[in-house]
Amino acid sequence: MKNPVVWRTLVVVGACLPFVGAQHAAPLQSAPPGPTLTPQDSAFHALNRLAYGPRPGDVPRVVADGVMRWIDRQLSPDGIDDDRWAQRERRFDILKYDRGDLAALYAEAQRERRERKLTAGQTAEGPDSVGAQHAAPLPEQTSLPTPADPMIPKSRRLAGEFADLAVVRAALSERQLFEVMVDFWTNHFNIYFAKGADRFLTPDYIEHTIRPRAMGKFEDLLIATAKSPAMLFYLDNWESVAPGTSPPFPLSARRRGGQGARPMPKGINENYARELLELHTVGVDGGFTQQDVIDVARIFTGWSIERPQQGGDFEFHGWAHDTGEKQVLGVRFQAGHGMDEGIRLLKLLANQPATMHHVSRKLCQRFVNDDPPDGCVDDAVAAWKRSSGDMREVLRAIFHGPDFWAAEHVRAKVKTPLEFVVSAARAVAAEPDTSPRLAQVVARLGEPLYLHVAPDGYPEREAAWVNSGALLDRMNAAVALAAGKLQGVTVVLDSVVSTGDADQLVDAVNEKILGGTMSENTKQVLRRQVADISNPTQARALAVGLAIGGPEFQRQ
Amino acid sequence: MSISRRVFVKSGGLALFSLGLDPLFLARAAFASYRPLPTSTALSRRILVCLFQRGAVDGLNMIVPHGDPVYYRERPRIAVPEKDVLDLDGYFGLHPSLAPIKPLWDSKSLAAIHAIGSPDATRSHFDAQDYLESGTPGVKATPDGWLNRYCQHDREHQDTPFRAVAFGPQLPRILAGTAPSLAIDDLQVFGLRAPQPAARDRLTRAFEELYAGSATGLLSTSSREAFEAVQVLKRLDPGQYRPAHEADYPRGKLGKALLEIAQLIKADVGLQVAFADVTGWDTHVNQGASEGQLAGRLDELGRALAAFTRDLGERMRDVVVLTMSEFGRTVRENGNSGTDHGHATAMLVLGGPVNGGKVLGKWPGLDPAQRFEGRDVAVTTDFRDLFAELLTRHLGATALSAIFPGFTADPARFPGAISA
Numbered sequence: 001m002k003n004p005v006v007w008r009t010l011v012v013v014g015a016c017l018p019f020v021g022a023q024h025a026a027p028l029q030s031a032p033p034g035p036t037l038t039p040q041d042s043a044f045h046a047l048n049r050l051a052y053g054p055r056p057g058d059v060p061r062v063v064a065d066g067v068m069r070w071i072d073r074q075l076s077p078d079g080i081d082d083d084r085w086a087q088r089e090r091r092f093d094i095l096k097y098d099r100g101d102l103a104a105l106y107a108e109a110q111r112e113r114r115e116r117k118l119t120a121g122q123t124a125e126g127p128d129s130v131g132a133q134h135a136a137p138l139p140e141q142t143s144l145p146t147p148a149d150p151m152i153p154k155s156r157r158l159a160g161e162f163a164d165l166a167v168v169r170a171a172l173s174e175r176q177l178f179e180v181m182v183d184f185w186t187n188h189f190n191i192y193f194a195k196g197a198d199r200f201l202t203p204d205y206i207e208h209t210i211r212p213r214a215m216g217k218f219e220d221l222l223i224a225t226a227k228s229p230a231m232l233f234y235l236d237n238w239e240s241v242a243p244g245t246s247p248p249f250p251l252s253a254r255r256r257g258g259q260g261a262r263p264m265p266k267g268i269n270e271n272y273a274r275e276l277l278e279l280h281t282v283g284v285d286g287g288f289t290q291q292d293v294i295d296v297a298r299i300f301t302g303w304s305i306e307r308p309q310q311g312g313d314f315e316f317h318g319w320a321h322d323t324g325e326k327q328v329l330g331v332r333f334q335a336g337h338g339m340d341e342g343i344r345l346l347k348l349l350a351n352q353p354a355t356m357h358h359v360s361r362k363l364c365q366r367f368v369n370d371d372p373p374d375g376c377v378d379d380a381v382a383a384w385k386r387s388s389g390d391m392r393e394v395l396r397a398i399f400h401g402p403d404f405w406a407a408e409h410v411r412a413k414v415k416t417p418l419e420f421v422v423s424a425a426r427a428v429a430a431e432p433d434t435s436p437r438l439a440q441v442v443a444r445l446g447e448p449l450y451l452h453v454a455p456d457g458y459p460e461r462e463a464a465w466v467n468s469g470a471l472l473d474r475m476n477a478a479v480a481l482a483a484g485k486l487q488g489v490t491v492v493l494d495s496v497v498s499t500g501d502a503d504q505l506v507d508a509v510n511e512k513i514l515g516g517t518m519s520e521n522t523k524q525v526l527r528r529q530v531a532d533i534s535n536p537t538q539a540r541a542l543a544v545g546l547a548i549g550g551p552e553f554q555r556q
Numbered sequence: 557m558s559i560s561r562r563v564f565v566k567s568g569g570l571a572l573f574s575l576g577l578d579p580l581f582l583a584r585a586a587f588a589s590y591r592p593l594p595t596s597t598a599l600s601r602r603i604l605v606c607l608f609q610r611g612a613v614d615g616l617n618m619i620v621p622h623g624d625p626v627y628y629r630e631r632p633r634i635a636v637p638e639k640d641v642l643d644l645d646g647y648f649g650l651h652p653s654l655a656p657i658k659p660l661w662d663s664k665s666l667a668a669i670h671a672i673g674s675p676d677a678t679r680s681h682f683d684a685q686d687y688l689e690s691g692t693p694g695v696k697a698t699p700d701g702w703l704n705r706y707c708q709h710d711r712e713h714q715d716t717p718f719r720a721v722a723f724g725p726q727l728p729r730i731l732a733g734t735a736p737s738l739a740i741d742d743l744q745v746f747g748l749r750a751p752q753p754a755a756r757d758r759l760t761r762a763f764e765e766l767y768a769g770s771a772t773g774l775l776s777t778s779s780r781e782a783f784e785a786v787q788v789l790k791r792l793d794p795g796q797y798r799p800a801h802e803a804d805y806p807r808g809k810l811g812k813a814l815l816e817i818a819q820l821i822k823a824d825v826g827l828q829v830a831f832a833d834v835t836g837w838d839t840h841v842n843q844g845a846s847e848g849q850l851a852g853r854l855d856e857l858g859r860a861l862a863a864f865t866r867d868l869g870e871r872m873r874d875v876v877v878l879t880m881s882e883f884g885r886t887v888r889e890n891g892n893s894g895t896d897h898g899h900a901t902a903m904l905v906l907g908g909p910v911n912g913g914k915v916l917g918k919w920p921g922l923d924p925a926q927r928f929e930g931r932d933v934a935v936t937t938d939f940r941d942l943f944a945e946l947l948t949r950h951l952g953a954t955a956l957s958a959i960f961p962g963f964t965a966d967p968a969r970f971p972g973a974i975s976a
Contacts, residue, residue: 236840239892267891446725456682466774467727467739468782475763476749521769529762551771
């Protein structure tokens, strides 16, 4: 746009030359591969996929910068100045508590609840102990009171704040691709907040297991999740022991003396082993058998948690480990080994071609298309092999590939509820607070964070999100946001779209909110709708609300 | 500038074109125009309500084989004691938490099908749920769910926006497909919200025009379904609903879903297939026996079903409720006083048309030699035999081979859940 002559030349050259494999493209090229997008459309596309949508001014900034240069910077998040967000982050009290603190707060809240029930003359429920599985229903999204409510235990307040932290980070951080990847891995290595100890283990899991490794080597992330108390608890591995083994005396005494005397575990639990193969690594078609699942479970016997009810760390229990010989995917694990064979197995799995393909395909599904083209997946797998699973290189290959920029994939994906809410907030430069309310909007639209009960994480495909009820909810959220009535955020539309007559207004909304993608029909409807509204502020709010709730904005 | 602009327009057009060719979109377009709502008498049709016990319910502790000593031997800590079981036929009995629906058994409108499940051996929740919903065990590529395929192939019925409704935030796999189906999270707030009715109508119209003219693919069809439904609900005024016969629905998602299903049935808006999830059955640890974790879930289920039948009263003569789950759980309790993923489970059917007061299906027995892979209850009834029976004998379906591709439905194998 800035230099139409140069751009025209590039377009013509691009159209004439046979396409050269994108993985060979220079990393700092200023124009994306592929002949079809204008610089502005390229920037809009990249901001919709690598980021949670553009904020006002982002598109021209990325155009001026060169979209490939911007992408390259996003691939090195540590080099991006994020001071403004670092300041804001301090307002989130949850980050001041470690999992031990949270466990203590949670235990205190449980005690108080039981006492209240007893004084109210009811029978006390069994303690919502660390072993209670899925016992707690999802929190009623509409009933969370204001954070200042003294009746709400601190633990619950902090839990709401933690879900909000994810949404606000996505909205405000400059390290956008990093936040997108955190969301990707949070779903790939899904855990369930409402299952017992995961109520206080989840924040630690996100902060110290997922985030530090979100743009690193896959193998490191896989090992970290395997050893994380949150995952060990969620998929029951912490209780998986070789049949017939029992703990040495001090441990059993400690357990029995602890909160809620529990029966001692007596055998292996296959849950983690199965999901490790089926979801985390080789995938359901990765060629494993029921016997592989059993042997993986045997390899992980003894991978446990030190005092889970107190928020303890990973602990390997040698006494619980099955030291016999095992075989997984045709590879022998000789008898007599301990924790080391688990690490060996994780490294083996991380480097299986089936794992590379499975995870690369999911990444292409996230960034390119619900049904990703084979070429994109192949490029990603090739980069994985070259870099030994460095996620930055895998992502770079996807973003430099022709499929990422192909016209048929632009706006081909429907936003998830999280992507919709965050991109809407960013589009109107909304300032979120630390209350759980913005996260509650995401929950109402169908994606309560950290509360997907099944280990497969929230789906990426549009069929999971596009249905009539959810669409109406999105329209409602959009109208409320534009009217400044969405709780949890402050919106000042003056900084986004100036008021004006119907034509000016619709043009401005098209340019600022929809990146110039507004259809003729949408323009006409918007013009008609605002024509008879005399109050210019109301007209603007309606136009912005309709644009964000309308069909164009649902796509990315 | 001019060239790039033109290139953009062209590529935008290409994108639209490729979306327009989306097969799901094209097929849904075939349903594009709803016929006007027929009179209410024409709509008092037979209704199937499916409740999915997601997480694999322990069939053995729901419909307890208390006459088999193996049951007690294999479950020293979690078996339901003989004294607590509500006996049904001398061999099987109900879990005590299901006491609220025992009267339905006694009046012969509740039956159980035991040892039912998938011919596929997977013990993965996701695969097994997928197969139960797609209706094609072992075939992952099936794009739609069997309830949706029923709606596609049985066009005798009038299409109304409420013909197939899932209660929950997302449309489940079982209703995914080319026939229109609705996901409703809360009947009362379904639709656009605005302070005054006039503003609400205006907003609704504006969005309707936006989506009618600018949406593509699934966004287009889903939005059309949404606005049709909004129009019907406007007449209904669900906020004023009071359950009949002092029916007392339990708090929670299931009670709310069943209350709303009852409401739609009574409103005669053309509901034919309803669906809701009931979660919390994956009892690997501390499952409990007469009391405890599973008992708590069954208590909610029993009270919700009892309230639903009470609320509907006479209308239950047209209604069948089916409970289903992706698989059962191990015969033997595990080291954590729980049960792991197994094979066959039990399903319940209740309602006026049900051939009740019976535990149906062929019982394989619990001896290790009779079990599947030595550990789980063997499957003696393919779940498709039950589903096919409900679709044909209750809803009048004819196109069974299209609804369950690759499966030959044989009435001789139907478990006999519907009265002749």
